[in-house]
Amino acid sequence: xxxxHPPKRPAGDEQGDTQPAKPHQPNLAAEETAAxxxxxxxxxxxxxxxxxxxxxxxxxxxxxxxxxxxxFTGSGMVSVLxxxxxxxxxxxxxxxxxxxxxxxxxxxxxxxxDFLTAVWNAATRSYIALFQGAVFxxxxxxxxxxxxxxxxxLTIATPLITAGLxxxxxxxxxxxxxxxxGQIIVAGILAAWVGFALxxxxxxxxxxxxxxxxxxxxxxGGLVGxxxxxxxxxxxxxxxxxxxxxxxxxxxxxxxxAFQRPGESNPISPILDPSAVYPQxxxxxYRLHLGFILAIGATVLVWWLLNxxxxxxxxxxxxxxxxxxxxxxxxxxxxxxxxxAIAGGLAGMSGVAQVAGTEKVLTDGVAATYGxxxxxxxxxxxxxxxxxFAAGLLFGAFRAGAVQMQIQTGTPIDIVLVVQxxxxxxxxxxxxxxxxxxxxxxxxKPARAAKSTKAATTGGAA
Amino acid sequence: MTSLRARMKRGSMAGLATVSASALLLxxxxxxxxxxxxxxxxxxxxxxxxxxxSGGFDDQSFNQSSYEGLKKAEKDLGIKVNQVESKTNNDFxxxxxxxxxxxxxxxxTVGFLLGDATKAxxxxxxxxxxxxxxxGYETPISNVKPIIYDTAQAAFMAGYLxxxxxxxxxxxxxxxxxxxxxxxxxxxxADGVKYYNxxxxxxxxxLGWNKDAQDGSFTGDFEKQDVGKQLTRNxxxxxxxxxxxxxxxxxxxxxxALQEAKxxxxxxxxxxxxxxxxxxxxxxxxxxxSSVMKQMGEAVETVVKEDKDGxxxxxxxxxxxxxxxxxxxxxxxxxxxxxxxxxxxLDQIKKDIVDGKLKVESxxxxxx
Numbered sequence: 001x002x003x004x005h006p007p008k009r010p011a012g013d014e015q016g017d018t019q020p021a022k023p024h025q026p027n028l029a030a031e032e033t034a035a036x037x038x039x040x041x042x043x044x045x046x047x048x049x050x051x052x053x054x055x056x057x058x059x060x061x062x063x064x065x066x067x068x069x070x071x072f073t074g075s076g077m078v079s080v081l082x083x084x085x086x087x088x089x090x091x092x093x094x095x096x097x098x099x100x101x102x103x104x105x106x107x108x109x110x111x112x113x114d115f116l117t118a119v120w121n122a123a124t125r126s127y128i129a130l131f132q133g134a135v136f137x138x139x140x141x142x143x144x145x146x147x148x149x150x151x152x153x154l155t156i157a158t159p160l161i162t163a164g165l166x167x168x169x170x171x172x173x174x175x176x177x178x179x180x181x182g183q184i185i186v187a188g189i190l191a192a193w194v195g196f197a198l199x200x201x202x203x204x205x206x207x208x209x210x211x212x213x214x215x216x217x218x219x220x221g222g223l224v225g226x227x228x229x230x231x232x233x234x235x236x237x238x239x240x241x242x243x244x245x246x247x248x249x250x251x252x253x254x255x256x257x258a259f260q261r262p263g264e265s266n267p268i269s270p271i272l273d274p275s276a277v278y279p280q281x282x283x284x285x286y287r288l289h290l291g292f293i294l295a296i297g298a299t300v301l302v303w304w305l306l307n308x309x310x311x312x313x314x315x316x317x318x319x320x321x322x323x324x325x326x327x328x329x330x331x332x333x334x335x336x337x338x339x340x341a342i343a344g345g346l347a348g349m350s351g352v353a354q355v356a357g358t359e360k361v362l363t364d365g366v367a368a369t370y371g372x373x374x375x376x377x378x379x380x381x382x383x384x385x386x387x388x389f390a391a392g393l394l395f396g397a398f399r400a401g402a403v404q405m406q407i408q409t410g411t412p413i414d415i416v417l418v419v420q421x422x423x424x425x426x427x428x429x430x431x432x433x434x435x436x437x438x439x440x441x442x443x444x445k446p447a448r449a450a451k452s453t454k455a456a457t458t459g460g461a462a
Numbered sequence: 463m464t465s466l467r468a469r470m471k472r473g474s475m476a477g478l479a480t481v482s483a484s485a486l487l488l489x490x491x492x493x494x495x496x497x498x499x500x501x502x503x504x505x506x507x508x509x510x511x512x513x514x515x516s517g518g519f520d521d522q523s524f525n526q527s528s529y530e531g532l533k534k535a536e537k538d539l540g541i542k543v544n545q546v547e548s549k550t551n552n553d554f555x556x557x558x559x560x561x562x563x564x565x566x567x568x569x570x571t572v573g574f575l576l577g578d579a580t581k582a583x584x585x586x587x588x589x590x591x592x593x594x595x596x597x598g599y600e601t602p603i604s605n606v607k608p609i610i611y612d613t614a615q616a617a618f619m620a621g622y623l624x625x626x627x628x629x630x631x632x633x634x635x636x637x638x639x640x641x642x643x644x645x646x647x648x649x650x651x652a653d654g655v656k657y658y659n660x661x662x663x664x665x666x667x668x669l670g671w672n673k674d675a676q677d678g679s680f681t682g683d684f685e686k687q688d689v690g691k692q693l694t695r696n697x698x699x700x701x702x703x704x705x706x707x708x709x710x711x712x713x714x715x716x717x718x719a720l721q722e723a724k725x726x727x728x729x730x731x732x733x734x735x736x737x738x739x740x741x742x743x744x745x746x747x748x749x750x751x752s753s754v755m756k757q758m759g760e761a762v763e764t765v766v767k768e769d770k771d772g773x774x775x776x777x778x779x780x781x782x783x784x785x786x787x788x789x790x791x792x793x794x795x796x797x798x799x800x801x802x803x804x805x806x807x808l809d810q811i812k813k814d815i816v817d818g819k820l821k822v823e824s825x826x827x828x829x830x
Contacts (some may be wrong), residue, residue, distance in 0.1 A: 113507075145563075152556060255640060263600070265642055265825070266574045287555065327708075358552065361578060365516060365551035403553070403560045406546050411516075413547045 006059040017441035090419035091123030098122035132396035133404025157396025159350035164377035165347035174319035179239030181371025182246035187351025190216035192362035195272035213352035221344015225337035269362035291353035511566035523710035531759030579793035614650030614789035621654020634669035634697035638709030642826035647823035689716025706733035715744035753791035
């Protein structure tokens with residue numbers, strides 16, 4: 001994904017350059033900024049981005065004078081540098097774990113070219129493997145096999161997108177929702193139980209699985225909203241603790257015969273009925289399932305909710321300033337409960353995607369790390385629906401590519417994850433990249449330096 | 463991208479490289495090898511692969527043992543090896559699929575959690591062979607060989623040993639998570655203690671596991687060593703002097719608690735599981751009475767060798783005392799302290815179990 005990123009920047013850059021730089025509003029927290037911006041443009045100026053292919057360009061609204069636009073003004077080069085920097089540092093990390101590099105390093109002074117070639121090969125091989133595992137594998141023996149990696153990316157992105165939307169929606173209403181993990185688990189428990197314990201006709205069964213999951217997630221999230229609204233307890237504490245409650249409750253359930261396979265006592269549920277699982281969109285050769293279509297639907301729904309509906313306007317108003325919203329006649333308690341319930345329902349869709357889409361069983365690892373990755377996805381997507389969607393795809397691509405990177409190059413999975421985290425870190429934090437290159441006098445070129453300075457003064461909220 | 467290369471070159475010269483600069487300098491003065499001296503791994507085209515569960519290959523438990531077995535096969539048999547670690551349960555299917563695509567002749571999967579994924583891939587790829595550690599299928603699959611262990615047999619000996627060695631008349635055990643591959647140790651241990659009491663008319667007590675109720679003490683995972691330490695302290699307070707933790711790395715928590723007790727003058731001992739703890743957990747050598755070993759590495763190597771020689775079968779490999787798949791480890795430093803009588807009794811027990819005169823049964827025993 002990141003390879004596609006740089007060419008897209010100039011377009012946004014150009015548009016940005018046509019806008020005169022305006023004085024900026026300093027130091028708003030990121031999500032507040034986003035909310036303020038959106039309230040400003042709530043008249044209908046906002047539209048989904050035409051190019052959601054990368055995390056950053058995904059959330060650029062169509063309207064002219066937004067703060068976000070200004071943030072990205074002149075940041076095209078920064079993005080290029082971000083990817084470049086991540087690739088270099090990641091490449092060196094990969095090289096440091098490569099056995100060939102280690103062996104050639106032992107005679108570095110005798111023949112340095114061997115060492116440098118080894119470093120170069122180790123890094124490029126890994127990135128090629130990442131691409132082949134996430135987007136397109138030219139070595140596949142059929143067209144279907146060649147596109148299999150992309151399908152895998154979409155599959156892994158599915159739960160990330162829906163859980164990310166839940167987190168993003170809560171962010172927009174000013175709530176830091178750490179609870180996606182627990183919401184996925186509760187949804188997974190209910191959906192899986194309906195899936196393996198009940199035996200219903202085709203169609204109805206899956207529908208009920210989906211409803212059970214969404215309701216489960218919505219209840220788990222909504223409960224947090226109720227506690228927050230009624231008692232003022234902080235949602236961060238609540239959601240974290242609710243995650244633990246959900247996980248340990250799941251572990252307890254998996255130790256009861258009702259959630260185990262007949263005749264076995266391993267903590268793993270029976271397999272869901274065939275009528276209870278998502279159909280695979282492009283046949284059994286890919287894992288891609290109906291849940292991805294629903295994730296697209298959810299993205300549209302959240303976009304509509306936030307930008308076109310009264311409820312969404314209230315969410316954003318509460319997120320921007322709860323006191324002002326209350327004064328303006330908005331029921332803040334109701335908004336808090338409702339937004340947490342909807343966020344939980346969205347995370348619940350991830351739980352359903354897990355048990356009815358890919359895993360088809362319930363284990364204590366049903367939520368994997370999706371609930372926490374969702375937070376990064378939402379932040380990377382700047383808490384906008386399509387930004388989250390794009391960030392989910394990016395994360396999905398990384399997770400899918402990691403398998404190939406590990407197998408083809410023997411890079412340890414932990415290093416793969418470190419490299420990917422670096423890439424995300426640099427993409428998500430342009431000011432960091434500016435600082436890195438601003439401090440390096442050897443790289444200074446007049447034009448770029450000027451741009452960097454201008455960008456730096458237009459706000460650091462990104 | 464050429465600038466990338468230039469930059470990397472400059473970067474490494476300037477010491478920006480994350481490769482440890484000092485190590486580089488210390489070792490970088492060696493002579494360059496002659497061109498053309500390539501190091502080929504082996505002559506065989508056979509590829510053996512392994513997919514871990516989320517514990518990873520450094521779990522000091524079955525992932526690690528199985529992986530080491532495969533690496534040993536790489537060295538001994540000259541095969542190619544491909545490995546992939548799963549970080550979460552979601553990785554199982556993609557990882558397995560990728561292994562099959564990468565042309566693996568035999569893919570070893572580790573643990574019951576991979577049971578479904580292995581079954582699915584085996585069905586989709588009838589020409590590929592699979593082996594799964596610590597899990598057996600109700601209905602055998604033609605291209606999957608389960609590698610399972612009747613661990614209760616060796617644990618029985620450990621229980622007898624513990625009961626015959628204890629000074630306080632109380633021994634203990636605890637588990638990581640209540641799953642069959644853990645409780646089978648505890649069942650065997652409990653029966654060993656019981657057998658000792660019957661034979662000797664003694665009343666050695668066992669803490670931490672009730673075989674009849676199938677319930678006992680668990681730490682809840684295979685990670686939190688401090689919980690294992692706390693449990694072990696509780697056992698010590700209740701008078702136990704020998705503890706067998708069945709909890710992978712959490713066993714180190716038990717080791718730490720026992721070592722503290724030892725340092726304060728108490729005569730306490732530890733029984734390790736899975737591997738010979740005297741070698742794999744040398745920090746606790748001083749208190750390591752023995753270990754209940756599951757020879758997973760050997761089993762993996764054997765299965766790979768059979769498959770490579772074209773003798774693959776889906777008959778489960780069941781590790782027993784008879785085939786040395788499970789064993790009681792040597793006493794090492796405690797050798798002189800274990801009475802000769804007890805040693806010969808243990809030998810007799812082993813013989814009786816192998817001959818079938820002594821039946822060791824557990825709910826978790828492999829049904830074969």
